[in-house]
Amino acid sequence: FEMLGNWSFGDYFKKEAIRWAWELLTEVWGMEKSRLHATVFEGDVKENLAPDDEAAALWRSETDIDPSHIHMGNKKDNFWEMGETGPCGPCTEIHYDRTPDKSGGRLVNKGTPDVIEIWNLVFIQFNRGADRALTPLPAKHVDTGMGFERVTAVLQGKASNYDTDVFTPIFAAIQKVTAAPAYTGILDDLKDTAYRVIADHIRALTFSLTDGAVPSNEKRGYVVRSILRRAERYGRMYLDTTKPFLHELVPTVVEVMGGAFPELKSKPGDVARVVLDEEKSFLRTLDRGIKLFQEVAAKTRKDGGAVISGGEVFELHTTYGFFPDITRQMAAEIGLTVDEELYKRRLTTFQEQSGKDRKKLVITAVRGELPTTDDSPKYDDLSAKGQVVGWVKDNAVMKFGELSEGEDAALLLDRTNFYAEQGGQVGDNGFVTTPTGRFEVEDTQKLGDAVLQVGRVVEGHVECGQSATLEVGDARPHTMRNHTATHLMNWALRKVLGGEINQKGSLVDAEKTRFDFTHDKPLSAEEVAEVERLVNEKIYGDLPVTAVTTPLAEAKNIPGVRAVFGEKYPDPVRVLLIGPERPKDATLETSVEFCGGTHLAHTGQAGFFKIIGQEGVGKGVRRVTAVTGREAVAVVQHQAALLDDLGGRLNCKPDEIAGRVAALQEELKKLQTQLKKGAAGDLAGAADFFVGGGGGWG
Structure with a gap:
């Protein structure tokens, strides 16, 4: 889906965000105020988090929302986190009541299409550390996310996102290139599901490929290839496609969305060619994969089971290109599940044997404020002077004390000539020497505006506040x-x-x-x-x-x-x-x-x-x-040594090796031909001998 939103980095906060959101929805777009509901964080005792009473009060003071339409929500619904670690905070969501009599208050956050969330205002005010502890941020931020398709459906009075003019041109194009029956908007009809999946996926493909993504079996390339194959499978199974068709939909996506996103117009031909190549590749094994899945599913049911073996999921993945989400989807369509754990074990073994899936340790989130590092000296000499201002250890910033010999940490300096890994160039190694110790830098990373010299104390100890001499290693030149x-x-x-x-x-x-x-x-x-x-x-x-x-x-x-x-x-x-x-x-x-x-x-x-x-x-x-x-x-030098060695073995000069090898190959062919003729003659002679009775049978 397409997300709209607005950000504030240490500027406006809850008051303005709430007031402006209400103004946009009710005054600019004219949504009925009586159909809008707001949720705020109710607090969490286990996390020692207080309710967001401030947001609740602002809804009452900054807007004219019906006070009974302000609801308290739990941590699952009203506390946003980007992941296991990192910035986070409470959020206030805005929901739209679609019920005929506007009685949807009790359905807020219940996952029903009758009352839908349209906008989430996230108030980023904490940082979650690796130990799960929450630390208040020195500056507060706002991150909002609005569902464009949902808002469009509300403003156009449609029951579904897919009934809006965002999707209808794409549905028309799908019907044209596949000759399938028209879209009818039935939720549990697999033909209509195929329309929705293909339309969503061709939008994602066109955007991601235009943005430089490339289909592959790793990272974002895996996601691109996976969504393309899901769409291709739906077309084959439920719209009866018999040839590549997704690439023909790219021009429609560009036409529909190119006005708002002019980048899409930059290379639609290239995008369509990549999609076509991927389609051709997958279609070589798609039918065989579908047949194998159907056989596996039938056997599973015949044996009285309801779970497809993880080994079969692995086979479909590695042999037929069916990523596990495709197999999982196909199984769900016929009331089966898959053995996820066995599949993961088989895949892990496969990756270990192929030497892949190795990961480098990278510091990504820390507790405390990281100081800004002046790293302009990296363009000058390999030697520089600086001051130790702290270090990161156990994912926390330390600005006092000392590091003892043998301790690992990421050293923080006020200025550094060490280059932090970025733009394809690896991070520097080297040494940082203080009056009391020596720190070996094994890698250099960047986090925000801070440069982290990652390594350990190899001699003495290092104290915060000490002056330091920085020596970049011999690898840099x-x-x-x-x-x-x-x-x-x-x-x-x-x-x-x-x-x-x-x-x-x-x-x-x-x-x-x-x-x-x-x-x-x-x-x-x-x-x-x-x-x-x-x-x-x-x-x-x-x-x-x-x-x-x-x-x-x-x-x-x-x-x-x-x-x-x-x-x-x-x-x-x-x-x-x-x-x-x-x-x-x-x-x-x-x-x-x-x-x-x-x-x-x-x-x-x-x-x-x-x-x-x-x-x-x-x-x-x-x-x-x-x-x-x-x-x-x-x-x-190595190649020259090889040529000299071959020249010696073949008794010729290096520039004569190619001709000498060609002559030997021709000579070998002649010998093989003579050998075959000789073997055939020997066999014929032996046959004559035995047929003539000379073999002494019995």
């Missing part, structure tokens, strides 16, 4: 070589493959650069060689590498500028130019990118660039891995 080379490779790939390719991700560390980009086929040997040639020419040119900070609007107009689609950039933004030293001197032939990473001063410092591999990582996405400097030299 190699990481900088690879990062600058990544920008050159991005530029070279566009030159060789065409300007329409887009970056989808990267990983830059001391050993390599790994670059993901949109492209639908492997690079040929000639294309790889040309990319290497272009990058190395820029390196040999020893071009200046210049970073400038400029307003975002101006930066977007620099010729040839590149940015990662969907990424949020600050304003002003840091722009990295390779070659020109001023934005006005940039051309389409130069590398210009938004980047906050650390880089070389001149391209010549990269030494040498070599691509060492490529692979597909998702539909329409390629990954190229390359090395620079010492690693590139090591790769070339």
